[in-house]
Amino acid sequence: MCTHAAGSLQNATAALLEGRDRLAAQVIGRERELEALRAQIEDLARDALLFHQPVAGDLRAVVSTIRSAGDIDRMNRLALHVAEAVQRRHPRSVLPSEVRDDFAEMGRLAVALAVKAAEVVRTRNVIRAVELDRDDDAMDVLHRRMFEVLMDPAWPHGVPTAVDITLLARYYERFADHAVAVARETVYAVTGHEPDAVPI
Amino acid sequence: MCTHAAGSLQNATAALLEGRDRLAAQVIGRERELEALRAQIEDLARDALLFHQPVAGDLRAVVSTIRSAGDIDRMNRLALHVAEAVQRRHPRSVLPSEVRDDFAEMGRLAVALAVKAAEVVRTRNVIRAVELDRDDDAMDVLHRRMFEVLMDPAWPHGVPTAVDITLLARYYERFADHAVAVARETVYAVTGHEPDAVPI
Numbered sequence: 001m002c003t004h005a006a007g008s009l010q011n012a013t014a015a016l017l018e019g020r021d022r023l024a025a026q027v028i029g030r031e032r033e034l035e036a037l038r039a040q041i042e043d044l045a046r047d048a049l050l051f052h053q054p055v056a057g058d059l060r061a062v063v064s065t066i067r068s069a070g071d072i073d074r075m076n077r078l079a080l081h082v083a084e085a086v087q088r089r090h091p092r093s094v095l096p097s098e099v100r101d102d103f104a105e106m107g108r109l110a111v112a113l114a115v116k117a118a119e120v121v122r123t124r125n126v127i128r129a130v131e132l133d134r135d136d137d138a139m140d141v142l143h144r145r146m147f148e149v150l151m152d153p154a155w156p157h158g159v160p161t162a163v164d165i166t167l168l169a170r171y172y173e174r175f176a177d178h179a180v181a182v183a184r185e186t187v188y189a190v191t192g193h194e195p196d197a198v199p200i
Numbered sequence: 201m202c203t204h205a206a207g208s209l210q211n212a213t214a215a216l217l218e219g220r221d222r223l224a225a226q227v228i229g230r231e232r233e234l235e236a237l238r239a240q241i242e243d244l245a246r247d248a249l250l251f252h253q254p255v256a257g258d259l260r261a262v263v264s265t266i267r268s269a270g271d272i273d274r275m276n277r278l279a280l281h282v283a284e285a286v287q288r289r290h291p292r293s294v295l296p297s298e299v300r301d302d303f304a305e306m307g308r309l310a311v312a313l314a315v316k317a318a319e320v321v322r323t324r325n326v327i328r329a330v331e332l333d334r335d336d337d338a339m340d341v342l343h344r345r346m347f348e349v350l351m352d353p354a355w356p357h358g359v360p361t362a363v364d365i366t367l368l369a370r371y372y373e374r375f376a377d378h379a380v381a382v383a384r385e386t387v388y389a390v391t392g393h394e395p396d397a398v399p400i
Contacts, residue, residue, distance in 0.1 A: 151360050
């Protein structure tokens, strides 16, 4: 599910950078598929609670699955919002040239975070989770930089473009935060410590 | 926890409308208290799974508690973001006069949604949950109106104010969505139907 979210944002970002309307439509078209996947995962989690009555590490794994499914669902919806912005402005490009590279980098970081979070979930490698916080810091730097660009009195692209960029930047930043949350959930499942209490 | 979130957003909105820096600080200061409350609720949910091994409706109630705690945590953080915006711009007011009434109304709706969601959780009154979707539609109308105001070529307040308003409007809209999600979780707990499958 997390790998799916990474793929959706990767396509949505390519659509955004290259103004590819059809690719945006493809991201939007996959929404139902991802909803079905979420329902399936939650059914499995519930069945695990009901029929296996797990304790300790197994119980934590199920609880963290339920929480992570919520985070990844949000990631998918954020990728969808990026694709919708591309469609809404098509054939006009959403991004002026000044911020294209920043969005390419935000896209790269956010997709990398989702791929790493998926790997942490799969391998239960807690050490690997440390890397996600570092990548997320890089995302926060880019996100803040975007606001500096917008706040510059010399910004030449007017309010509507600024509003689009504000929301898009926030989608990427939120996507990254949810990927970090997914990795933290796995840390909790493996170690038994509340995610916030673990200094990752 | 949901009532707490309603209180936080009510205070954050009053701080926003009246430029009350100290009230914003008070909202921010309560964050730890709310985090502790979330940890406590999640411990209770985990203990319920571990020691009582619930089935059917009781199991659903525990699963929906874990999910709802995540939604309400986001609601608290969104109220916090509103308070932080007030502090960041103080002593300047964040809102120009044209949008004050809209934000007062968004605040009123969002707080009402959280209060109603808390009531649905407490009373398990599924019928009452219908009202939340209606209120959320009103929120969506206001949210869209806000963008029309910003997209107006005659908008006189420049890009930085537009960026602030874009984000603030999104915080209120997301807060409302999470309140609706909490009510839907309760519908799921009571009826056993996946929230999305219930036509509320």
